[in-house]
Amino acid sequence: MICQDCSSTEFRISRFRWSDLERLALLQYPVRCRKCHRRTFAGLPLAMVLLQARRAKRAKRTPSSQAH
Numbered sequence: 001m002i003c004q005d006c007s008s009t010e011f012r013i014s015r016f017r018w019s020d021l022e023r024l025a026l027l028q029y030p031v032r033c034r035k036c037h038r039r040t041f042a043g044l045p046l047a048m049v050l051l052q053a054r055r056a057k058r059a060k061r062t063p064s065s066q067a068h
Helices: 018-025 044-061
Strands: 011-013 027-031 039-043
Touching: 011 044, 018 027, 027 044, 039 044
Parallel strands: none
Antiparallel strands: 011 027, 027 039
């Protein structure tokens, strides 16, 4: 996927809005370009990959609990 504004290939999951329900029914999920911040829609498989990457990044950031 390539951003139409800046030609970047770097995207992240965008916040879901109620108005996105119709697009979700078409198996499209909102994403946002990391460089120019343009909001667009990606196919659900790509969105799931981005979602998994975000979860992995958050899990890596969260400090593991240590026993005292």
